[in-house]
Amino acid sequence: MNSLPDNAALPLQPLPYHDAMVAYLRTYEDDLWTWFSSAKVRTEQADAVRLDLLKNAYRMGRDTQPDLYAAADAAAAALGLSVPATVYQLQGGLGMNASLAYIPGEIHVVLQGPVLATLNAVELRSLLGHEFAHFLFYEYRDRQFHTAAEVLAAMTRDRKAEPPHAESARLYQLYTEVFCDRGALRVGGDLAAAVAMQVKIETGLREVSATDYLRQADEIFRLEKPRTEELTHPESFIRARALQLWSAQGDAAAAEIARMLEGPPSLESLDLLGKMRVSDLTRRVIGGLLAHTWLRTDSTLAHARRFFDDFTPAAAAEPVPALAAEIQGMEKSLKEYFCYVLLDFATVDRSLEDAPLAAALEFSRKLGLGELFGPIATKELGLKKKQFEKLSASAAELLEKAATV
Incomplete structure (x- = not known):
């Protein structure tokens, strides 16, 4: 039985990323979800954790560690x-760390090193x-956030795993650490203590200044736009700054924290949610270009259905500013990707001659991609600079003519 009722009001709330990833996995990875949420698998996992604790850690008792368990009771x-709740000391191991050995309905915390x-x-x-x-x-x-973590871990271990699987697992765990840092603040009641604890565990130092560390984090953010890339914990200064923002602003800091953890979308670092958003945006960009009814030939529609087999041009075009705003928040690699999508449709039906290229050029400008589209089109089509300049100058005329044919 779950130790928390389903409608329990949490003292801390999962972050939006957690909810979005759970919804995605339940929809698109339902077989894996069913497997990892089954009673059989959960029982097997719990048995394995118990055995590992017995073999590799010393179980500390309340009689011998009264102060430790008083702190544990206060945290609970x-x-x-x-x-x-039971606390263990790991046998061996280098450095300091603490981790939860998850068993449903029981708290087991493992300490490593001189914590x-x-x-x-x-x-x-x-x-x-x-x-x-x-x-x-x-x-x-009903332990859905644990199931999501297990599904993501299994997906990354699969030999068919793609970069978005690993990126999704990474981000999910990073957001989980941010959530748990808030637990540290809630229990300790002191931002400086929560940050100092984190720094001591990371560095092994016995004396640290949380104020100095937060100041160092601010300096880093003034000099560059850091983006965490560690697998198990976000870089310490990002976690510290995220906790500082949340302690001061609460949920109003969500957007800024997301920007720190994820950075702007790029082609090389899409997670599963980002991949889905880019797919949706690609459909909308194609639909925007094919708002020109003369461009909806058998060839171009067939090409659109290579992207989306259920593609059908919309009756009314989406307002371009909405598309442009989303694209402009992305990194260059994704902007270039959309340029290549436009170029695909500019060249798929040769019977239309230069009109599709003129349409793609015009649309790229409206999307804020004109400066990227020009050089890409010139290079990929083998055009000379003057040829492209001539086409650019006559684009409006070509589109007007195509619309009247």
Whole structure:
């Protein structure tokens, strides 16, 4: 049985990315979802975790570690949890770390290295708040967020995995760490302690200044636009800044935090959600170009259906400013991609001569892609600069003529 009722009001809310990814996986990866959410698989996973804990970690008792368990009880109370909690010390291992060994309905936290000797009382509560927040996150809504993490991990291990699978798993975990950092702040009640705890665990230092670290993070953001690329934890300064923003602004900081974690969309770093958005935008761009009814020949429509087999031109064209605004927020690689999509349709029906190229050029300008489209078209079509300039100058005339034929 789930330790949280389905309608439980969480003291912390999953981020929009979590909800969007769960919806995507339940829709498009329903077989995997059914498998990983089955009682059989969950039982097998729990048994494996129990055995691993018994073999590789020392189970600390309440009698020998009263202060530790007092902190654990405080963390559970702050997060509204009333389930048994056990803390372990990993045997061996380099550096410091803490992790949740997830078993449904039970909290098991594993410490690695001299964590207890390094953190002060508030920092320890913050650390336990972070790990207990992992449990809270995984238990909520019939454990769907844990199922999503398992599905993504399985997809990345598949030999047929593509970059969007790995990127989705990476981002999902990064957003999860951001969620759990909020658990650290809620339990510890002190931003400085939550940040100092994080820095101590990452660096191994016994004395750190959260104020100095947050100032360092601000300096980094003034100098460049960082984007996290680590697999298990976001870069520490991004996490610290995300927590600082959330502590000051609450949910109003969501858009800025998303920009920090994801950066502008690029062709090389699309996740599954981004890939779906680009696919939708591609359909809309094609539809916008084919708003010219004379351009809807058998050849161009057949080409459109190579992209989308159910493609049908819309009765009314979408307002171009909406398309342009979305494209302008993307990195150059995706802007170039849309230029190549337009160029595809400019050359697929040779019987229309130069009119499709004129239409693609005009549309690229409206989308804010004119400066990229020109050089791409010139290069790919083997045109001389003067030839393209002549076409550009006569584009309006060519379109007017094509519309009257």
